[in-house]
Amino acid sequence: MARKVRQYGDMPQFSLTSMMDIMTIILVFMIKQVDSEGQLITAAENLVLPNSTSTKTPKEVSLGLVVDANWVLVDGDRVVETSIVAGQDTLLVAALDEVLKDKREIEKQAKIARGEADEGGGNIIVQLDKNMHYDVMYKIMATCGFSGFTNVAFAVNQLNPEE
Amino acid sequence: MAKQLRKAEKQKEMDMLPVMALMTVLIPVILTMASFQKLAIVEVNLPERSEISMDSEPPPPDDNALNLTVAITREYLEIWARGGSLPREYYKEMWTFRCRSDGDTITYDPATFVYDDKGAAKNPPKCQDGRELDSEKFRYSIETIHLWALHKESEEDPGKIKMSVYSKTDSAYLDGNNEFITDISLARPGSTVATLAESSARRLACGQSAPGVEDICYDGKPAISLRPRSAYDELAKTLMMIHNRFVDSPDADNIIVLADDDTAFDKIISVMDRARDSGFFKINLAKLAAGG
Numbered sequence: 001m002a003r004k005v006r007q008y009g010d011m012p013q014f015s016l017t018s019m020m021d022i023m024t025i026i027l028v029f030m031i032k033q034v035d036s037e038g039q040l041i042t043a044a045e046n047l048v049l050p051n052s053t054s055t056k057t058p059k060e061v062s063l064g065l066v067v068d069a070n071w072v073l074v075d076g077d078r079v080v081e082t083s084i085v086a087g088q089d090t091l092l093v094a095a096l097d098e099v100l101k102d103k104r105e106i107e108k109q110a111k112i113a114r115g116e117a118d119e120g121g122g123n124i125i126v127q128l129d130k131n132m133h134y135d136v137m138y139k140i141m142a143t144c145g146f147s148g149f150t151n152v153a154f155a156v157n158q159l160n161p162e163e
Numbered sequence: 164m165a166k167q168l169r170k171a172e173k174q175k176e177m178d179m180l181p182v183m184a185l186m187t188v189l190i191p192v193i194l195t196m197a198s199f200q201k202l203a204i205v206e207v208n209l210p211e212r213s214e215i216s217m218d219s220e221p222p223p224p225d226d227n228a229l230n231l232t233v234a235i236t237r238e239y240l241e242i243w244a245r246g247g248s249l250p251r252e253y254y255k256e257m258w259t260f261r262c263r264s265d266g267d268t269i270t271y272d273p274a275t276f277v278y279d280d281k282g283a284a285k286n287p288p289k290c291q292d293g294r295e296l297d298s299e300k301f302r303y304s305i306e307t308i309h310l311w312a313l314h315k316e317s318e319e320d321p322g323k324i325k326m327s328v329y330s331k332t333d334s335a336y337l338d339g340n341n342e343f344i345t346d347i348s349l350a351r352p353g354s355t356v357a358t359l360a361e362s363s364a365r366r367l368a369c370g371q372s373a374p375g376v377e378d379i380c381y382d383g384k385p386a387i388s389l390r391p392r393s394a395y396d397e398l399a400k401t402l403m404m405i406h407n408r409f410v411d412s413p414d415a416d417n418i419i420v421l422a423d424d425d426t427a428f429d430k431i432i433s434v435m436d437r438a439r440d441s442g443f444f445k446i447n448l449a450k451l452a453a454g455g
Contacts (some may be wrong), residue, residue, distance in 0.1 A: 012251060016179035023186040028192040041202050047301065050432040054203045069303055125204060128428050131302050135424035137431070138450055145209040153204035156432060
């Protein structure tokens with residue numbers, strides 16, 4: 001009995017070396033995964049972006065517009081229901097146009113305050129679900145143009161980025 | 164002296180706990196910053212109506228201009244250039260869904276779905292484990308929209324699916340005459356083939372990979388397959404041919420993509436990809452008038 005107590009009383013030394021090895025490998029792998037340039041677009045929730053062979057990435061921060069199955073959102077704020085956009089006959093989405101014009105005005109004022117010339121139109125990145133109808137996409141795109149955001153780009157998932 | 168040596172031999176064990184604590188903090192921080200899916204952008208030129216004021220005069224037509232246009236309808240892809248059109252590329256659309264319940268994919272012909280008045284499917288896709296996808300929102304579970312190229316003798320002909328030999332990485336093989344390879348025995352180790360990419364001629368081999376040599380084997384067996392040919396591949400081949408032939412045209416880099424109202428955004432992006440890969444970088448979008 002005394003022998004048994006002695007055995008359990010001697011706590012074995014906990015070796016952290018193997019654990020450190022694992023942690024170091026994980027850390028190196030993760031650092032490799034992190035993009036050194038950072039991402040200027042973040043994929044929106046509730047939608048699946050289409051895959052594309054495009055490798056072009058945005059060079060500067062742009063206004064973000066998201067169109068999912070339910071809502072059209074500008075910088076995360078709900079503006080109009082997608083079903084309303086799909087159902088209307090006109091090309092211009094009035095509620096969206098209003099918000100975008102305000103955003104464009106703020107962008108212009110900010111450039112003037114920084115002493116920069118406001119040349120060309122505003123930049124906007126549109127995230128649309130891959131199954132969204134062309135009609136909705138076209139109306140959104142046209143409204144962006146009407147409200148001064150003439151540099152329109154669509155966000156896509158990069159196909160085989162390693163290749 | 165002996166006493167001093169004994170002292171030096173007794174090394175202090177390094178305390179790893181603070182390093183471990185640091186690692187434990189660092190890993191979650193980096194995990195939150197990591198991006199496992201890389202995003203890119205596709206730029207487009209705006210619809211002409213928003214760029215040109217309605218009372219301005221339209222520009223005079225240029226006889227040397229290519230005026231290349233690709234139309235996407237529910238049944239076919241069509242290319243127009245210089246006032247004429249090429250034969251229509253008919254296709255059969257197939258939807259591949261990814262089931263969340265079992266992780267498997269299922270492929271359906273969209274024409275088989277029957278919808279009620281509210282637009283919900285009466286017969287939504289069924290996964291291999293027996294579970295059905297949401298009858299209203301199953302369209303948002305589509306993983307891939309395939310367009311299988313059809314050979315049709317006439318408008319009324321239901322058509323026959325064209326087949327092609329595809330590589331391990333889903334590239335269609337072309338022979339020396341720039342035609343799609345339709346016989347799998349022609350794409351064996353030792354054959355020379357090309358893909359739709361520029362200067363892509365390569366020799367096929369089994370178990371060896373080098374510049375100009377493609378390893379087509381997996382576990383010692385050829386892993387190429389004969390599959391329905393994608394209408395996108397047919398389109399890419401035609402666009403490349405047009406671009407090479409009319410490279411001196413003043414609008415040699417321009418293309419207009421036309422589509423029906425209910426065309427999925429995924430199809431637009433796929434056509435834009437093929438156009439860009441074929442050398443048409445300035446892409447305009449426009450709508451097809453009702454009725455095509």
